[in-house]
Amino acid sequence: MNFDITILGCGAATPTKRHRPTAQIVSIRDHLFLVDCGEGTQMQLRDLSIKMQRISHILISHLHGDHFYGLIGLLSTYALLGRTKELMIIGPKELEPWILNTLKVSSSYLTYPLLFSPTSENENAVIWENDWLSIHSIPLKHRVQCNGFLFQEKSHERKLIKWMVKEFKIGIEESIALKKNQVIKRASGEIFDPNDVCEPIIQPRSYFFCTDTLPLTFDYTALQNIDLLYHESTFLEEHTQRAKATFHSTAKQAAQVALNLRAKALILGHFSARYPHLEDFVLEAKSIFPCTTLAEEGKTWSIPLRFGKESV
Numbered sequence: 001m002n003f004d005i006t007i008l009g010c011g012a013a014t015p016t017k018r019h020r021p022t023a024q025i026v027s028i029r030d031h032l033f034l035v036d037c038g039e040g041t042q043m044q045l046r047d048l049s050i051k052m053q054r055i056s057h058i059l060i061s062h063l064h065g066d067h068f069y070g071l072i073g074l075l076s077t078y079a080l081l082g083r084t085k086e087l088m089i090i091g092p093k094e095l096e097p098w099i100l101n102t103l104k105v106s107s108s109y110l111t112y113p114l115l116f117s118p119t120s121e122n123e124n125a126v127i128w129e130n131d132w133l134s135i136h137s138i139p140l141k142h143r144v145q146c147n148g149f150l151f152q153e154k155s156h157e158r159k160l161i162k163w164m165v166k167e168f169k170i171g172i173e174e175s176i177a178l179k180k181n182q183v184i185k186r187a188s189g190e191i192f193d194p195n196d197v198c199e200p201i202i203q204p205r206s207y208f209f210c211t212d213t214l215p216l217t218f219d220y221t222a223l224q225n226i227d228l229l230y231h232e233s234t235f236l237e238e239h240t241q242r243a244k245a246t247f248h249s250t251a252k253q254a255a256q257v258a259l260n261l262r263a264k265a266l267i268l269g270h271f272s273a274r275y276p277h278l279e280d281f282v283l284e285a286k287s288i289f290p291c292t293t294l295a296e297e298g299k300t301w302s303i304p305l306r307f308g309k310e311s312v
């Protein structure tokens with residue numbers, strides 16, 4: 001039941017000795033999603049011993065080179081390794097012809113099915129889901145189409161504790177009511193509270209990857225109270241005008257977004273290479289949102305399981 005985010009790259013624009021371009025692995029219940037794929041991503045996967053064949057989906061936020069120039073190399077390596085498992089690519093619609101043309105001009109062929117799913121420039125959309133997880137694509141405000149990605153676990157109906165069902169002879173109708181969080185009152189006077197006879201509720205967890213954007217006010221309830229927010233902070237406050245001109249955010253602006261969303265924690269990333277030290281990023285952000293940390297290549301953030309009771 002893991003929910004982990006591992007940073008492969010958190011630098012802006014060009015690779016440097018300190019930072020790689022944007023890429024990260026979101027691993028949820030052992031399903032691996034690669035989010036953005038800057039130059040050198042496959043080497044980072046190797047260096048961090050991440051099993052790259054297990055990646056089932058690659059999500060690309062936008063078509064600036066520092067977010068997707070590592071893609072062709074990775075797709076090609078998969079073919080050289082003889083991959084047969086299908087791979088889904090989610091991103092702007094121009095990505096599909098770019099990949100197919102690049103493979104064609106380099107006389108490359110793939111050994112596995114490559115599927116494409118385009119993101120929307122204007123609307124929030126569920127781009128993928130299964131029984132327990134949905135991924136939303138959310139338009140951001142950048143110089144080109146750019147989407148953030150919300151990973152949201154689904155909530156499930158409550159499960160009854162088996163021995164209690166037997167012990168108290170809980171019937172089908174009673175079970176249905178208890179699973180719906182309703183208190184049962186029998187004619188005999190017995191009362192069953194769902195919090196006593198059901199297993200603890202697992203609170204759904206959520207993570208929002210928000211890169212390359214002007215600071216936004218998100219009018220989207222699914223983003224409220226998220227567990228973890230990764231927000232770009234290309235610049236410091238002294239370069240606010242530069243941030244605005246290039247459709248980026250400052251550390252302070254990222255912190256304000258985290259505060260507005262009532263996020264539980266914030267990771268800052270996408271640092272401009274102009275800053276030799278990053279301490280000021282965290283200082284500026286913490287003045288607004290204390291639970292802030294800096295992204296760092298190779299570092300993993302885990303969102304723990306939380307159990308809770310439901311008010312009845």
Ligand SMILES: [Zn+2]
Nearest residue numbers: 062064142212
């Ligand atoms: Zn960009």
